[in-house]
Amino acid sequence: MFISTEDENMPLPLENGKALENSSPVGSNPDSNDDEPSQEIPSTFTDVNVVQEDEKFQLEQRILNLEGEIVSLRHKERSLDEKRREALNKILDIKGCIRVFSRVRPFSPTDKQRTHQPISVESEKIVVRSGGSRKEFEFDKVFPQESLQEDVFAEVEPIIRSALDGHNVCILAYGQTGTGKTYTMEGITESPGIIPRVLQELFNLSSLDSSISFTFSISMLEVYLGSIRDLLAPRPSSRKYTASRCNLNIQTDSKGSVEIDGLTEVEISNFTKAKWWYHKGRRVRSTSWTNVNETSSRSHCLTRISIYRYGDTLGGKPEATKLWMVDLGGSERLLKTGATGQTLDEGRAINLSLSALGDVIAALRRKKGHVPYRNSKLTQVLKDSLGDKSKVLMVVHVSPYEEDVGETTCSCTFAKRARAAECNRELSEESKKQREKRIVELEGQMKEAEEGCTDLSTQIQKADFLLSENRRLFVKKYQPLEDEETFPITPKENVPEITVTPRNSEKGLKTNVTSSVPRFMSSTVASRIRETTAEKEIHSRPKSVRSWARSSMQISGSQSNSFDRRFKAHLRTSNKRSRYSEINTMAGDIKYGDDSDIKPSVLPQSKTIAPSDPKPRKPLAHHRRRMSDLL
Template identity: 55%
Template sequence: MENEAMGGHVMVPLESLSLELPNGEILVGYDKDISSLQEDISALRSRQRHLDRRRREALDKLIDLKGSIRVFCRVRPLVQTNNLKTKSPVTVEQEKIAVKSVGIKKEFSVDRVFDQESTQEDVFQEVKPILRSALDGHNVCILAFGQTGTGKTYTMEGTDGKLGIVPRAIQELFSHASEDSSSTYSFSISMLEVYLGSLRDLLAPRQPLFRPTECSTACNLSILATKSGAVEVEGLTDVSIPDLKKANQWYCRGRRARSTSWTNVNDVSSRSHCLTRITIRRHGATEQVSKLWLIDLGGSERLLKTGASGLTMDEGKAINLSLSALGDVIAALRRKRSHVPYRNSKLTQILSDSLGDGSKVLMVVHISPSEDDIGETVCSLSFAKRARSIESNRDIPEDLKMLKQKRIAELDKEVCDADEELKYLNEQIRRADISLEEKKKLTSSICQVLSDEKGSPRSTLVVGHIDATESPHPTEKAKIRISHGSVPHFMSSTVCSRQRHSAGSHSVSKPRLTKSVNRYPAELTGSQSFSYSSCKNAAKARSVAFSASVPKMKCLPVKSDLINISSNSIDSTAASAPRRRESFVSRPVQRAPLHQHRRRMSSLT
């Protein structure tokens, strides 16, 4: 009987596995399989490291070319309170905003304009690349700036169903971390508010409500700078966020703490800066730590309002001071000045290690399209112009501009291609790791069975389960469940079999077609199998070139708790798939005794 499926179980000839049997005989195939698999994984990992390095370099160049301090402008839709009858003085193009009204005619250039119809998704797509920089180890700052009511909180936090940058960024970080098999990441979150020049920890254990003028210890945090230049807020709560759910819970809690102050203390949040910090730890050969700051700045209209008094005036002054200090710092960085005035405000002190060299800054300036707000709109755009790190395209000669655009497009493509290929490699490594694990488990199970039996090689082992209808001659006696570790009586060697075995080990068996095990055994359906040669898209096509150095692979299904080692006659999918038999069938001397064992098996059925 050729078919070794018995009682719904697939019988696996041991010559398909490479093991040292108790009698000293070596069965070739299995160990080699594991070591080849390990080699494959190591080749894939080395390709992954190489690609990741290339992607990082390209992304870094890309962001620097686009400007390490970038400025976007978002125009809020008109709201009921605006004068809807007059025509909006603001007109926009992709990178330009013109403000025209009586006595005013100004034009501003930014890196990207989001008009009134732009969605949260549109904005986030442009933010995404800078998040990769944060994951790559750079400190990153994303700031929302603008007059009160122009949509800073809408852009950063969003609303239900229209999530803003912060929740999307958190989601993106976790999603990337789960896909990247080259490193492991861990994240933690802190949230604080800068109000009237003091720092308030938004994630601190709850305390009785207090008025801002009566700040307790919770808002007297101080800023420390380490020798290496890193900045830390002393005593600031930093909560580890192991998963997205926990991250969102803590973020919501911080938001609530901010709005509670607002409710109870008369509009505090619109007169404070709210800072969310995600600390990213990338664990690899060395640990890399970076900070992602997501900042909802206080409303800038306070700069222009002079009629305020009392607490409102103090708040206005505080915001005025910190925003102009921020403008000074960014302008000094842009001009590459040797002295950068970080110490002029708490806000710039906290951010001093995240605005300068090696950091990436993105400022989203918010404006209102209404005629009523034209003064504040011009003011906000002037701030943006000062902050922008690169010369506007208008000041660059046409040929240089084209050259730059070309280079940006090339780098963009390089990053995208590398990303796609990395995704593909990650998946391959994940699958190969699963296969390796399964193989190791199988080996140890087989060793267990063999050592239990002391000195008698078995011809076949049942290591999986198949549909009973596909098992032509089920014989209960012939089953060996590896998990039980027990061996049926018929599997024990007899005097005859031992004689045959010793005779056979000296003779060359006739070439008989044996059921070989796939290198990556178990239920190899088309969708589960993977190889470079099956690549369909560009990234996959590139992998084909690489496949010359990496052997083709097939994988185990993730959920397989029973390993179905298929035989040709049982698994038609596997039968049609290319098999790697050479490691098993080309050693007749080693197969001989097993071949004879199979004959004995056949006679039992």
């Protein structure tokens, strides 16, 4: 037995795992990188589609949550706005639906040195002294001579909010000629009056409410000599203009709403446009010179702002309300003004309509079943803005001069009748204190509701922005995938689609043509030109006849006869045309179907392809379909 003396190193199998590692093919590969550690194979696998679906689901949930949050915020906003409206309406009801203010005109610069003044002014009272007698007249508020336009508008502003809330509102300026009625309503550039400030406030308040949208329109009219004149009507060069402008009828529907047929109504989208239309109507108003005023208004000027409210709770039909701003003509004694002729008639008409207005207010005070609205055009127009559920504000203007004491007394008496329509008896001091306390509480509630609405509006704007961003992200990231899922295209389906390579002259134009028929069966360029040319030749005459007939229908009969010769000449020249020239003129108008995008410019310019048959025949159904398209 032969025994080797050399030491034999026989590795143990799987000793410390090194033998298997050394004997592995990777370990013996000379190209392998021994320095880089081998990557471990993960035990779990992550599907990319699962991650994408999860992100898509989270984004959808985020969008749904934002939509629900916006709905909830809008519901809270409507609830707070309803509380604000109720508080404001209660405040106006406590103060009176018919409120009467008084404004004393200041002395002119030349008359400031007068020491004796027949009237004295308190916060809510005017005392008139004349001939040893003393009369007191109470008002809701009295504006002294040094009051500003801002002070007057501060009392007007609450009923502007009421007009936007859905109540009819009427603001009237009453008083003797020359006491500043027009100044209070219109003002001047440096100190605007009620009307410009109201227009500005309407647009400011409507922009704050995001839950309701508003549209406004303006109309202007004057009651002149017992008739209604449209101040915004256009001025065509017609003799019937004056008659048609004054022929406006007043109608009342079953709900008591007053409408004036033929009255011009212009939509106003901003304050600048509204101011322009108002000044346009004001310039047409009737004025005249009298002994009392150089530019005395000889009519009642009425400005109407129609307010249309659109909201989710209102449905598709808008809610319409009216805001009247009335500059009444001056109540005056005819002997004092020295009016004669037409000016005398104008003064009488003004006094009659003012008397009718007083009768209406007296009837409302006594709550009679019959109110004499029809005694004057003025009261007929303002019928739905003087009665129940309406807010009326009257500013009575008085003169501080001693020679005007009689007119001042009459104006204050008229105001007393108007106030009696709401407060039949004077309140005690205790009742006045309780009323003031209740008004303060309601004003606090209204202010709290307004602040809550402002905060909710800010939150809604932020949520709307986030919602729009998430929707944009969803459309950008997942909408293309949804389109591919809706119309899946796999290589196995082998859709026969051919992409026509454009020529050099047609770079940028690509057309996808589906090969529903073999290529050798499709029409050639020459055949398509022949077909199009033949169709143009056949249908050119009906089109020309139809165009001439249409033009003759749009003119009068006497004018259409003058075109007969031209029409006949057109037919003669169309019959004498050469077919080759016809092809040249039509070549620029050829439009090919969806299966080709080749233009005639591709063909050599020196060659003109003419049809082999000058009168090709088409199937009858084809011609009927083409002719029906022309009819």
